[in-house]
Amino acid sequence: MKLKEKFKNLFPDMKKGIERFPVTVIFGLILFIVTIFSIEGSYYKLETWIEYLIIAIPFSATVELIREKYFENKNRKFFRIINFFGTILFIFVSKMFFKNYFAGEVINVTAAVLIFYVLFYLIPIVYRNENREKYLQSVVGNQIITIGFALVLFLGFSAIIGTVDVLLVNLLHTLYIHAFVFSSAVFGVIFFVSRLKEKDESLENYALPKIVEILICYILIPLILIYTAILYLYFAKIIFTLKMPKGVVSHLVLWYTAFSLFIIIMVTPITFKNKFAKFYKKFFPMISVPLILLALFSINERIFQYGITENRYLVVILVIWLLFNMILYIVKNDVKWVLISYIFAILIAVFSPFNLVTVSINSQNKRLERLLIKNGIIQNGKITNKNDKISIKSKNEIMSVIDYFYNNTSELKWKKIKILGKTYEKPEDFMKVIGANDFWRSYESIDNQEKGVISEISLKMNDGIKMTEAKGYDYLIYDFSVSYLLDANETKEFDNENYKVVLKNKNLMIKNIQKNIEVLNIDLNKIATEVYLKIKEKAKKQNQSYVELPENDLTYLSETKNSKYKIVFSDIHFSEEDKIDGLNINIYFSEK
Structure with a gap:
């Protein structure tokens, strides 16, 4: 292949990308303009819209892929007008509900971005009978290349701005932010959609670059297997010593397992020619199941001791999701269910009545009530302030629950203590009722107290x-x-x-x-x-x-x-x- 052709393949026809995803490109431009006005014009109200405009980019792109797949013969211009105004309507409705409903505004926005981002991956492969993993490979590869080009463009803009600022005239430092937003939201979006494979484009001849194949098969997979062996040694230690696993085990297991699942998807297209990749894909899901169960047991111990919090809820959701997908790969190899189950997990964790904040609030309220009953502050269904005989450890535990409820209260206004049917708006209101004060709070962790290492x-x-x-x-x-x-x-x-x-x-x-x-x-x-x-x-x-x-x-x-x-x-x-x-x-x- 000649150098000119290689460059053409690397640097696509950006006009074609704009024509294919015009609504998405427009929202990238709007995001760039709104960012400029919010910074330079001090229009602080616009800042709250920036994160919602970020949702508009994957949302509008996903709608365009749906049009290509299911409504290709319909009026293209009319559909895109619907896409544009439908996206705006979705943003306004989201802004209305995300602030006061579900799991909190920041969490809601992040979840929405992730859902539409994954849908963007999912839509093109739903009815593909083959080469699903190859398509995902191409999209991931395009993202990496896009990030590289956008970063180079931003660094180039920054060098120009810095040089002019030093040698010619003083420039506003906010220009660096403008350069970053333009490089990512405008250039990055156009560059990325321009490289996407067409709906019916053949992937028969698509292959991972040789260097990437070597990196995955002969560096990453061996490292994953070594890490797995270490975790199994720890597993054996638990069995022989009968010592409960540490809470950190769940994190050590889960993030590496999630990354390993991603590697399974990436190596699937080369398993027919690479025996090492084939071995990894076939046996790693089986090997990982006991470790995932160990992580589930570990986080369950923490929940039993200290109740559910948002972080522990997410860990449980991740454990269940990984367990489902590893069993899925043992029984049936179908990557689309990895993406579908991921979306389903986010919907449950954030937008269901059993979302992470609601469940955590209920769990911590029940934990607090148990602590108060155990220490005699609740007697015969009523709260007393008889706390003379409460241990320092129990006081610390009670204060830790109170602190959980009244942190970030500006964002989660419904995150309050509710005991015996009464809601307490402020921490001092509840502390006054039970006779608590700031002296109950400890700056040492409860874990350390249990180990008996506290000197103060x-x-x-x-x-x-x-x-x-x-x-x-x-x-x-x-x-x-x-x-x-x-x-x-x-x-x-x-x-x-x-x-x-x-x-x-x-x-x-x-x-x-x-x-x-x-x-x-x-x-x-x-x-x-x-x-x-x-x-x-x-x-x-x-x-x-x-x-x-x-x-x-x-x-x-x-x-x-x-x-x-x-x-x-x-x-x-x-x-x-x-x-x-x-x-x-x-x-x-x-x-x-």
Whole structure:
């Protein structure tokens, strides 16, 4: 083949692509124009339409493929007018429903893009009796080539913009964004549809490039098989040790299995001539089934412990989808059902009454109710605030569920706690009813607590200071900052459910609120001065503005009638006159 012909095959007749998919190209142009106006004109309302215009591209292209396949002899212009206005109507209806219905706007839009993207693959192969995988190969290959060309075009535009900006006139940096959108939404779309195979175009002579065939058969497949062997060794370890699989196993298994399924589809056309590819396609589905079941068991353990969340729901859907397709490839080799089942899985996960958000909300509400009953906060069908005997672990679990409900509330307005038939609009409303507060929240994971490796349990104060349990002492107040207060007669105080801490007139006082006993009352300025005098000469010898010293040099130990305590100075700031003007300390104490 001559160089000219090779270039022609690589760089297609873009006019032909525009004529074949005019509506799709128009929506690519509209997306480009809307992006410019939203950035340069500060039309912020247009930004919300950009993601919906992204849906319009695969949607309109899929409709055009349906026309080619089933309505080829009908009025082409009339059908394309219907396609254009039908796509616009679909966008407006989607905008209306996606924000307040189903699984949340971002998830809904993403799911819609994926569905029409997969439909674009599916429509041409539905009634193809052969060469289905070859057609998919050609589309995937065209996508890779399109991304490469679009990237080169964008880098070229960026180089031109940068050169003009540096050498001639200052240009807006937003031009780089415009270049990117043009390269992908305009050039990329036209280039891609121009390379698509025609409806009845023969694929008999189509073949993967030799280099790609070598990459898949002799690099990727061996790596997949080695990875599979490692997972089976882990499987054997679980059986012999009778130790439950880690939650991460499901992710390790599933993403590699999904990629392996893609490789099965890609190697199908060459199995007649490549024995290694044939072996892989025949036996890998059988080998993968036990591993997928292991992943299902692993995620089921997490769900049993902590309930369903959106991520766990998606993992379960992916497990079921992969299990279905691997069994399908064992029984019958038909790639169209891979795509159909994928669309069906998205419809269930996002747009059904049993979507990932609805199921997760119901699961977490039930989990929260079980926790409250278990810890005596719900008794006889009513909520009480009797929580004196609740363990730290249980408090952490309750707060983790509360945090789940009230994160991203701006997007998912219906994601709220509903206990015993009552809905709580704000987290503080529910926390007040059960007598909870921020001190229930832990910054350590529950998993770590179960392993018994916790040395401290953080309890965040309103002003950022934290009081924790610490080894050797009952409590640790850490990162207590004192800046310019030692001579200012100002007051600094905070409290939690047990203790009140006050710094006033250089005195630091800690009081047990429940017992109404003063646990500690010390002159912080005096102690700081004593520590400073001890380290003064050592610090000056280093002749630096910032001096690092061992912790022992910055530690003060003592006892009072009601407590023993230790103060560790992490920072002491002083002026040239040796006047202390700022401290940062950790205070350890225990009651006697």
